[in-house]
Structure formats: structure tokens, C-alpha cells
Amino acid sequence: MTKADIRIQHWQTALKEKWGIVADLSPLDGEYDLNFLALGDQGNGYILKVMRAGCEAWLVDMQVRAFEHITARQPQLPCPIVVRATDEASLLTLKDERGEDRLVWLLGQLPGRCYAHVEPKSDALIHEVGHVLGGCALALADFRHGGLDRDFKWDLMRAGWIDDEIICITDPARRQIIADISAEFAALTPELSALPKQAIHNDANDYNIMVTGTLSEPRHVSGLIDLGDMCAAPRICDLAIAAAYIVLDHPNPEAALAALVAGYHAAYPLTASEVDMVWPLLRARLAVSVVNSTLMAMENPDDPYVTISQAPAWQFLESSTIHGGLLSARLRAACGLPVVDGAERIHTWLEQQCGNFAPLMGSDISDAPLGSLSVEDSTWPQNPFHMPLEEAARVGEEFEDQGRIWLGYYHEPRLIYAEPAFRKGPWKASDRRTVHLGVDVFTVAGTPMFAPLRGEVFIAEYRAGHLDYGGVIILRHKTSQGDPFYTLYGHLDPEFLDRLQVGQVIEQGEEFCRLGDPSMNGGWAPHVHFQLALTTEGIEADWPGVGEPDEMYLWRAVCPNPAALLNLVDDKVRYFPTEKAKVEKGRKSNFGGNLSLSYADPLMLVRGWKHHLFDEWGRPYLDAYNNVPHVGHAHPRIQAVAADQLKRINSNTRYLHPAQTAFAEKILSKLPDHLEVCYFVNSGTEANELALRLARAHTGAKGMVTPDHGYHGNTTGAVDISAYKFNKPGGVGQSDWVELVEIADDYRGSFGRDDPDRAQKFADLVDPAIASLKDKGHGLAGFIAETFPSVGGQIIPPQGYLAAVYEKIHAAGGLCIADEVQTGLGRLGDHYFGFEYQDVLPDIVVMGKPIGNGHPLGVLVTTREIAESFDNGIEFFSTFGGSTLSCRTGFEVLEIVDDEGLQENARDVGGQLLEELRALQRKHPSVGDVRGMGLFLGVELINPDGSEATDVCTYVKNRMRDHRILIGSEGPKDNVLKIRPPLTIEAEDAKMITIVLDQILNEVGSALPQP
């Protein structure tokens, strides 16, 4: 037996004798003490803690009692339970295997893994961390122990010790950072010392927080462990220490801090002045950490870990652009506390004074109409990513009426803030500021303005940028009780620059500026942007006039509705976007349950542009999923053609119209010569339904062969040939005139990519299917397949497959129908249609969705001979199929594909995407296969055993949506990511997809069971 075995056996015996627990022991990592994981035969787990010989008894006693205290006060908190020995002792002195005395105690094991190893660290999880920490602090509020008043370096109250050691930081810039933090801390000390002290955890770092949950289950905090650093201090020190770890390496530290502090506040309410201490104390804690590890590195020059471990803290301290004042406002707002002291008094005063302010425009504007520029109500600007000056100068012209005053809403999400400066990240689909924080007053340039109340000039300057403020003035005011607040006037004629100086007093009612024209006001239609702010902390330089929708909890509080200052009631000028919840409720009551909605938290989309979409708050999404807007959402040429035709006539195919033949000729020009006759219908479904009729009319037979998992539409006949529908639980089942063949999937199917004969082998499966139809007396009408099966999992059948199948079908007297709804019209890049890649000549080609770019349109094209078989004297008529509007729309779509080089774009951007996705496949074991062509792509996600990873796929799809990318999923087990964007997608969007996907696949990897 090794020494280690002897030791384990010794403590196993002790556990049995003293606690009556029979368990297997395995040693855990520990710096000084021995810790064992003890697993009982009932599946119950414990941590046996054997303290090092000679350890301070008070320290262990304090922890044991504190845990017991927490359990007694707040039994629901996820803290370890101290398991008492059979004699009721919670802390025992036992001899170790060498006869030395050891303090020994036992804790119940908590489930989960360390917070450090959990990704993503969502705001909801961080909120819960705060909540648990606050709950523990509340439970410990009346805990007393002699050991709490310890004199050690991790007591944040004593952080001043770093002053004496600062010299160890040799880099002057870094030393300055620490010196600044230290000075800030010193200034805070009187206020901090005045706070009551209590027992605190004092070390809620990433390794002392346990988290449960998997990809498919929500994550929850399952434990706050290790009270080894407990001491008595103001509770805010505890929170600041946790905060110092939470921000490191976090992509959005401000949001993380808001979640943490709000969570704590919900469990153990903080005061506003405590909240203000979070930021300086957080920095003090990081300074203590880096100074401490620098000293340790000096003591252990050969240990690289010491230096590596301080890198994230330095990185944060050196690069953070967080403004402490604005952060405090944010944290206060997140807790529902007033953002500045006196905020409530200011609100009350403004409300009381409403009606007594001098009219800003010199006259009463209470009857002025409002004009909405919202995402929902307005189409300004046409391109939500770029508003040229000519357009900005005309914004809202529909509300203009000979210079009368009209008002723009407060709290209105708008897309007119189109330029990259309004984005928070590098991508077009990055979060952006959209929500208006002021009220606009539109009228004629040159209109004079009068101060609503006495104020002092705080800023008077000219901001020249495109769509910036132009001339801008900020006045500082005081309420009668002396609380300061600010008003901003933007888009002014800068003539005031010669007259106004900072500090100058403007009396109530005094004329002080004029509306600028577009040449001087940032480029906008003449108006004043009028905004109220309760603080200027952190915003003087930029003064945001719009806020991000998800940050409105902060901006509504910092920049409240300024209506009162215009002598208006708040609701008159406040915008209320359509409530998504209401729409969802209506949807549930008005429609059938199987009208499905994407995402657990559905999206309400109100605008689109090319391959981007916008919800009611103006949040942008990259549309990597929808193939219907083939040439892009809201294409101006489609808008123009549709509007033009609707002004003229929209009739049907019973009358002649040149648009019909123009559309037919355009389609035929893209197809092989033998396809000569077009039928226009309303959808892919209707076209496939018609294809069945043609095949039957031509062959006189009924039987159809089709690959498994296919989809051809939603009507009775189309469902009968769609295994994806009829074979689902509750489906209508397989008709006896339909024979299924295995889908030609050479990744997961019967014949793999290593088999050179796989195309022929998959095709041979058609033989028994044909034979079976003949046996059943149906004969063979034909074969129908999506050329590249989409719902089957974005499959590209091996080349040669369709040629071999078509040969067999033709030989048996059947017709071959190519459903090109998904693959046609240039999506594949190298080919206009999928059947070209398979080098076959179909008898019937079906087109749908993309050909109308959203307008309901389906097309069937066939040979003259087949058309003649169908032409049996009974009229074929589809009322809306081939309407004048449809023909013009379809023609325009095909022209745009050519004119804008969209097929070439599909080839180039799709090629780039495919390459980058393949790089992800090499990096992430969860990616089993990457396949596709052009902008028809699939990423098959797998479990470690190679099986279909349905849960992972659902997770990835939802997380992509969190990152503002919409993608779909397909495949019999729904484990294939479907990337199928409008053909306008650009290289930078493809980059966004792969960068975000990489990040999410890392999360997937981190959730796999740890070895």
C-alpha cells in the first residue's frame, strides 16, 4: 500500500467511526489542508476537511460556526451544510495516520462546477450570484466571532497597505494607476469607516461560486463556498470584491456589474452611497491583487503562474474606459435607486412648475402635432445603415406644413441614427443606440428660442460631424431647493458662439439661440433636440441624444422626459412602441397553435433592409436564415415596381399583358432549351401540386418516388409527397402510391464519402421503389426531389446521383421533377439551378419563394409535350397566379439577380463562409460536418459519440439570436444549422457569423463533462 492509500484508508475509517458514513474517498486539490471527496454508496457526497497540523483553531471554528449560522438563518441559501458527527460535534480533533492531531470537519457536497468554468456568464446568472452573496451577507449580519477582527491584507478596509509597497511596480504607467487608485481609496476611507461592520464572506471569487445547469437547462448558482477569508467589514466590501472578479475578461463589464449589484440589492437592500462605493472599492481590490502578486513574483521569480494570474486584472485596469460617475448612476438605476441625490425633488419641482416655464419657441406649443419617426411608423431612412445628407435634410417632411411647429417623441426608437458612430460593436448587426432621449421641435430654420428658465451656460460649442449636433448649448439650472439639473439644445445656428460664454447667465424667457439649417446643424431638417439630464457625469464629451434599447433603465433615469419644461404633460410626447406581449397574446387567441413562432422569446420584426431586420426597438439582426427575400428585404426596385403596377392594373392571365411574356421569357432564358412552357401560380406548394397533375396527365400513372425527409408543400397532395410532414408523429402517414428512398446523405447515410460508388448505390435504391409501385398497381408517374434536400439537413447528394436516378425513372416511363424552390435562382453561386450541378435535364422544374422576393409567387416550367398532355380541354386557371403584379415582381427579381451580380456574390461570400466554417470544424469537435454550396450551407452538430446533437443545435441557434444573428436548423434530428441568407449578404456579415459561432461553440465545449 502506498502512503496515499494508507492515508485514505485512515480517514475512511474515521468517517465511518465518527460520522457513521461509509464512503469512498478521493483527495481534492488544496493548498495547505487535506480535502477529500467522500462518495457514499447512496450517491450522497461530502467534503471531508482535514486541516493542516498546527492550523489556527479559531479560523476553523469561525468557518464552521458561520456555515451553521447561515444554514440556521437562511436554510434556502446554496451554502454547504456542516454535517455533525454522531456525537453532535461539528468540529473534531482526530489523530492522523502518523499520530498528529488534526482538526476535522465534514460538509455536504454541493452540485455544479466552478463559476470560472461556466460559459456564458449571463446577466441572469450574475444577478443570481449577487442575490446569493447578498443573502449570505444578510444571514451573517448578526454572526459574531472573536476571529472576525483579523489583521490581514485581504481586509479591503486596510487596502492602504499597498501605498507602502507601490515601489514594487516598476512600470511607471502601471505605478501611476495604482497610485491613483490608492488616492481614491484614501479619499473614500472616512465614509467607508463610518459604515457599520459585519461578518462578510470576503472572497466571492470565480472559484468559490458553484453553478449547476447544462446547455439545455438554465444555469443557477448552487453554492457559495470557502469562508476562509471571512472578516468583519462594511458589507459593500464583500460586494466590491465579488465585483472585482466578475468584471475580469467580461465583454460587457458595466452590464455585468449592474446585474450583480441589482441581484445583491434585491436580497439585501443597499443605500445609494454604498452603491457609489462599488467602483472605487472594486478598483482598490484589483490594486491589492496586483500589488500582492507582484510581491509574490519577487519572492518566487521562477513561478510564471504568479505573473500570468495578474494579467486579467492589469488588462482591466489599463484598458477600462468606464467612467466611475456614470457607472454609479447605472448601478443606482439598476437597483431602482435615484440616479443622483435629489432626483425625486427635481421631478416633483418640474411637475409643480409645469405651465410656468417660458415657452421655448416663444409661443404655446401644447396644440402642436406629433410626428412619429419610429421604427414601426416611419420609413426614414430608407437604408438604416446610411442616411445621406439629402435624406437627413428632409426627415419628417410628411409632417411639415408651411413651417408650423411639430414635435418629435421622447423615448421613440428610430433608425435615423444610422451611422457607425451609433453602433456599439464592429458589425452592422451590433447593438446600436436608437431610443430618442429628448423631444424634438421642428420648425423653420432661424426661429429664435427662449430659455424656459434661468440657467448658466455650461457648454456652448459647435459639433461639426455628419448628423451630429451642429451648434449645441447646455444650460445648468437649479431647482428652488438648489438641486442642479441640465437642459440641452442641439442642431442650432452656431451664431451664438460669439455671444455666449461658459458661466454666463441666461434669464428665464431670454432669447439665446436660433434653429440652424442643414448646412450648420449636423445636416438635419431644421429642429431643436431638447433634452433634460440630471447629471453630466461621464457624458459631457459625447452627450448621447439616443440610448440603446436595453440600457433604457439607465437613460430614462438620467435623461427623463423633458415635457414639463415645454409646459406639456409627459404622455403627450412619450412614445410607446407596440407591446410585443400584447401582440403575442392576440396571436395566441386568433390563430391555431401549430402556426409556429420561432424562439422561446419570439421576435417582432417591423423593418428590413437587404439582409438585416429590425425589431420594434430598432435592435438589428443579421438575417442568415430567410431565403424568401432573395434580393434583400425592402429592395427599392421591388417597392417601385409594385407601387407602379398597383397604380395601373393588377389583373389575371385571362387578359393579355406584356409583363406575362416578359417574365416567361426571362425565366426560360435561364433554363435548358427543352423546357419551354411556364405556369404561374401562387406558391411552391401550388406549383408542386400542379407538377403532380402534369405527371399523372402525361403518364396516366399515379405512383411517385421521393427521397425520405423531403418537403414540397402544405396542401393534401404536397403533404402526401413530403415525408418530413406525413411521417411526423400525428402525420397522415405514407400513401400507398408514394415510395420513399433513403436520402442521398453521404455524411450520415448508408454510403459514405469514402465510397466512390456511393452515388450509384444511393440511386439503385430507386429500383425496388419503382417495382413496388408497379406491384401495387399504381404505375410510375414520376420522381420528385428537392435538388439539394433542405429540411432533410442541407444535403448535397454526391454528383452523379440524380443522373442515375433520372435514367431509371425515365426508363420506367416516369417524369423527373426538380423542386428548385430552395436551390434555384443563383443561390448556389456556381450554378443558377441545382440540377445543373447534377448534370441532369428535368422534365419539370418548380420554383417558389425567392422568385417573388416575398410576393406570393410560384412557377412551374415544363416541356411542350408534357404541357400538351395536360391541355385536355379543361381550363387551368389560378386567379392570382400570373397576376400583372406577380409577373412584374418576378421579372424584376430575376433582373436584380443579374444586375447586382448576386449569383457571383453567393459564390464569393458563400465560398468564404464555407472555408471559415470548415476552419471551425477543425477546431470544435461538436462540428461533425460542414457542407453546402454558395449560400446554401449546413453545419451538422454532433455529440462526442458522433450522434446527432439536437440540444446543442437548439442552444447554438438561440445563442446566435442573443448575438443578433438569425439562423435556422434542420435535419431529421434537427441538428444541422441552416445558413441560407438573402443573396445580398456581404463578407463582413459572413465574418460576424463565423466569429460569433466560434464563440458559441466554445461555450458548447466548456459545457461538456470535464474529465
Ligand SMILES: Cc1ncc(COP(=O)(O)O)c(C=O)c1O
Ligand atoms: C423545397 C420546397 N418546396 C416547396 C415548398 C413550399 O413552398 P410554399 O411554402 O411557398 O408553398 C417549400 C417551402 O418551404 C420548400 O422548401
